[in-house]
Amino acid sequence: MPTLKNDRFLRALRREAVDVTPVWMMRQAGRYLPEYRATRRKAGSFMSLCQDPELACEVTLQPLERFPLDAAILFSDILTIPDAMGLGLYFEEGEGPRFKHPVTDEAAINKLTVPDPGDKLRYVTDAVSLIHRELDGRVPLIGFSGSPWTLATYMVEGGGSRTFSHIKAMMFNRPDLLHKMLGVLADSVSVYLSAQISAGAQAVMIFDTWGGSLSPGAYREFSLSYMSQIVSKLKSDPATCDIPVILFTKGGGQWLEAMADTGCDALGLDWTTGLSDARARVGDRVALQGNIDPCVLYASPDKIREEVGNTLASFGKGNGHVFNLGHGIHPEVNPDHAAALIEAVHTLSRPYHQ
Amino acid sequence: MPTLKNDRFLRALRREAVDVTPVWMMRQAGRYLPEYRATRRKAGSFMSLCQDPELACEVTLQPLERFPLDAAILFSDILTIPDAMGLGLYFEEGEGPRFKHPVTDEAAINKLTVPDPGDKLRYVTDAVSLIHRELDGRVPLIGFSGSPWTLATYMVEGGGSRTFSHIKAMMFNRPDLLHKMLGVLADSVSVYLSAQISAGAQAVMIFDTWGGSLSPGAYREFSLSYMSQIVSKLKSDPATCDIPVILFTKGGGQWLEAMADTGCDALGLDWTTGLSDARARVGDRVALQGNIDPCVLYASPDKIREEVGNTLASFGKGNGHVFNLGHGIHPEVNPDHAAALIEAVHTLSRPYHQ
Numbered sequence: 001m002p003t004l005k006n007d008r009f010l011r012a013l014r015r016e017a018v019d020v021t022p023v024w025m026m027r028q029a030g031r032y033l034p035e036y037r038a039t040r041r042k043a044g045s046f047m048s049l050c051q052d053p054e055l056a057c058e059v060t061l062q063p064l065e066r067f068p069l070d071a072a073i074l075f076s077d078i079l080t081i082p083d084a085m086g087l088g089l090y091f092e093e094g095e096g097p098r099f100k101h102p103v104t105d106e107a108a109i110n111k112l113t114v115p116d117p118g119d120k121l122r123y124v125t126d127a128v129s130l131i132h133r134e135l136d137g138r139v140p141l142i143g144f145s146g147s148p149w150t151l152a153t154y155m156v157e158g159g160g161s162r163t164f165s166h167i168k169a170m171m172f173n174r175p176d177l178l179h180k181m182l183g184v185l186a187d188s189v190s191v192y193l194s195a196q197i198s199a200g201a202q203a204v205m206i207f208d209t210w211g212g213s214l215s216p217g218a219y220r221e222f223s224l225s226y227m228s229q230i231v232s233k234l235k236s237d238p239a240t241c242d243i244p245v246i247l248f249t250k251g252g253g254q255w256l257e258a259m260a261d262t263g264c265d266a267l268g269l270d271w272t273t274g275l276s277d278a279r280a281r282v283g284d285r286v287a288l289q290g291n292i293d294p295c296v297l298y299a300s301p302d303k304i305r306e307e308v309g310n311t312l313a314s315f316g317k318g319n320g321h322v323f324n325l326g327h328g329i330h331p332e333v334n335p336d337h338a339a340a341l342i343e344a345v346h347t348l349s350r351p352y353h354q
Numbered sequence: 355m356p357t358l359k360n361d362r363f364l365r366a367l368r369r370e371a372v373d374v375t376p377v378w379m380m381r382q383a384g385r386y387l388p389e390y391r392a393t394r395r396k397a398g399s400f401m402s403l404c405q406d407p408e409l410a411c412e413v414t415l416q417p418l419e420r421f422p423l424d425a426a427i428l429f430s431d432i433l434t435i436p437d438a439m440g441l442g443l444y445f446e447e448g449e450g451p452r453f454k455h456p457v458t459d460e461a462a463i464n465k466l467t468v469p470d471p472g473d474k475l476r477y478v479t480d481a482v483s484l485i486h487r488e489l490d491g492r493v494p495l496i497g498f499s500g501s502p503w504t505l506a507t508y509m510v511e512g513g514g515s516r517t518f519s520h521i522k523a524m525m526f527n528r529p530d531l532l533h534k535m536l537g538v539l540a541d542s543v544s545v546y547l548s549a550q551i552s553a554g555a556q557a558v559m560i561f562d563t564w565g566g567s568l569s570p571g572a573y574r575e576f577s578l579s580y581m582s583q584i585v586s587k588l589k590s591d592p593a594t595c596d597i598p599v600i601l602f603t604k605g606g607g608q609w610l611e612a613m614a615d616t617g618c619d620a621l622g623l624d625w626t627t628g629l630s631d632a633r634a635r636v637g638d639r640v641a642l643q644g645n646i647d648p649c650v651l652y653a654s655p656d657k658i659r660e661e662v663g664n665t666l667a668s669f670g671k672g673n674g675h676v677f678n679l680g681h682g683i684h685p686e687v688n689p690d691h692a693a694a695l696i697e698a699v700h701t702l703s704r705p706y707h708q
Contacts (some may be wrong), residue, residue, distance in 0.1 A: 163648075163649065163684060164649065165649060165652060165684060165686065168647065168649035168652060169649065169652035169653070171649075172649065172650060172652060172653035172654075172657050172661070173652070173653050173654060173657065212626065214625075214626070214647075215625040215626060215628075215647055216626065216627070216628045216631075217628075217664075218647075219626075251605065251626070253608050254607050254608060254626060254627060271568075271569040272566065272568070272569060272570065272573075272605070272608060273570070273608060274569075274570045274571075277570075293522065293568075293569055293572075294517075295517065295518065295519060295522035295523065295525075295526065296526060298519060298522060298523035298526060298527070299523070299526035299527055300526075300527060303526050303527065307526070310571075330517060330519060332519065
């Protein structure tokens with residue numbers, strides 16, 4: 001393994017001292033970059049891009065060529081697991097993800113099994129190995145997966161949803177079935193993240209994009225408890241226990257204490273929760289990652305700098321902050337504005353670490 | 355004015371004793387009712403239905419014919435004010451609201467003026483008067499408006515949005531312009547709600563559907579402060595000061611204390627905040643309205659009853675709870691399930707009021 005030249009990100013996740021606050025951006029390899037759009041055209045479809053390790057590596061590294069980011073994140077989709085289960089993931093142009101074979105009945109749930117990451121998900125671990133090699137220790141590489149609840153929402157709804165009618169009907173009418181499905185998904189995510197770690201991922205993040213659609217009780221029962229199982233498995237295995245785990249429930253600002261109780265290393269925050277509040281509530285137990293509104297990048301570079309300053313001040317002095325957006329960067333953003341954000345984080349954070 | 359035969363709703367808003375917990379449902383006059391769909395067909399478009407006081411009255415009363423609800427709510431749209439400002443509200447079949455003339459520049463903002471509710475919004479106050487007369491004191495009538503921030507999102511985006519890119523770009527780049535627009539909107543909402551009260555509305559609710567898309571600081575500056583202005587105006591005018599005001603920010607569970615500070619009488623809650631938590635935080639100052647997940651209505655009547663029991667238990671004994679969904683009822687819901695919910699609220703809540 002090459003020695004890490006920049007370990008700020010991993011140090012911040014362990015709440016150790018750093019020279020400046022590390023920064024990366026969700027969807028930093030994405031449509032706002034012209035070089036990404038070029039590779040995407042070359043690949044044909046979004047899924048072809050994800051499934052070609054060479055091209056996935058190429059786009060993963062693109063933002064690092066432009067910006068002094070402190071971490072790389074595997075280029076992939078959150079829905080690779082259900083695709084490997086045989087649901088047939090596809091993307092309509094201008095639409096979100098869809099499944100050819102959504103999970104609509106008990107028989108479909110009974111057929112679900114944990115995909116072998118060495119088989120149908122081999123393209124992911126191959127990409128991780130390749131990216132890790134190409135990075136050559138420049139910055140750490142983040143692996144990731146969707147949370148069991150989030151995967152289940154797409155699998156049952158057949159795609160994105162505003163109301164989650166089908167999966168919530170199942171939750172109220174047949175909680176036994178939903179628990180069965182979530183159990184298989186939790187095992188799948190554990191195995192999948194372990195495989196990414198074996199291939200070279202130096203931190204992992206679980207994206208619970210839709211946990212915030214639940215009531216507090218339902219969140220604990222149907223989303224958090226399965227993320228907690230995954231954290232426990234990773235933390236009890238000598239091969240993975242040293243790898244920091246980041247949990248991110250979009251819209252989960254009311255439940256940070258319970259999330260920290262899982263034993264994860266860091267929480268991702270969207271912009272609806274103040275970092276100072278979050279730190280007061282859980283900052284003695286976990287690192288915090290976030291949380292500027294991605295729409296800040298529509299502002300002028302001067303205003304971006306001002307907003308970065310406010311976010312840094314909200315966390316304050318001390319260890320345990322990874323700067324990030326509160327959600328993925330929007331496709332229309334000017335890359336120069338992303339550069340301004342990253343530069344401002346590194347410059348303005350220095351006094352907080354002295 | 356006819357004497358109110360059922361004043362549970364108003365008593366609960368004032369945190370006075372009641373025999374059973376009052377209940378109404380957001381969008382209780384809506385597409386889940388076959389009789390609504392029949393009237394809607396008769397009207398032609400959604401806007402024709404809103405703009406015809408006789409038909410608006412008819413659909414407002416429909417759910418009360420079926421169910422022992424404790425309040426009626428004016429049938430209208432949250433976007434009547436920008437329509438009256440000349441933006442040209444219309445609805446595409448299967449799409450959300452759209453504006454023919456969105457607010458895209460400074461000149462458009464400078465042209466915005468407070469609509470006279472006796473002129474372009476006369477159809478609303480006429481509907482309120484008619485409904486109030488037809489109700490004949492059976493239950494109280496709720497008037498409503500969108501919040502200034504929520505109206506502004508539709509006006510600037512030209513319709514619904516997932517990211518609020520345009521209005522947030524304005525927020526960061528030209529906060530002065532956005533404040534100007536929000537000031538005109540706050541005055542407009544104040545005058546509009548006063549007119550609804552003069553016409554017979556016995557409580558008013560401000561729907562801040564998109565306040566939850568903001569950071570804590572931006573929420574206070576761009577949404578809450580304008581709702582606060584409206585509450586102050588209504589509370590300082592002898593003609594409106596006795597009318598309870600309900601504030602509802604969807605996704606605003608983290609900011610209840612600040613919302614209660616406005617001097618409003620009640621807070622609407624979505625299902626992501628527990629009623630027991632909310633009560634501990636602000637229940638000594640305001641009544642609470644909510645907050646069951648509308649997807650509960652996809653469950654069996656037995657399960658609905660169980661979930662109603664959980665929600666009532668979460669609030670516990672004592673005064674100040676108005677039962678409601680945490681968001682509007684979904685169009686696919688079986689009306690018998692709505693009946694089961696209402697029946698369960700009245701039956702199961704009795705012990706909490708003894």
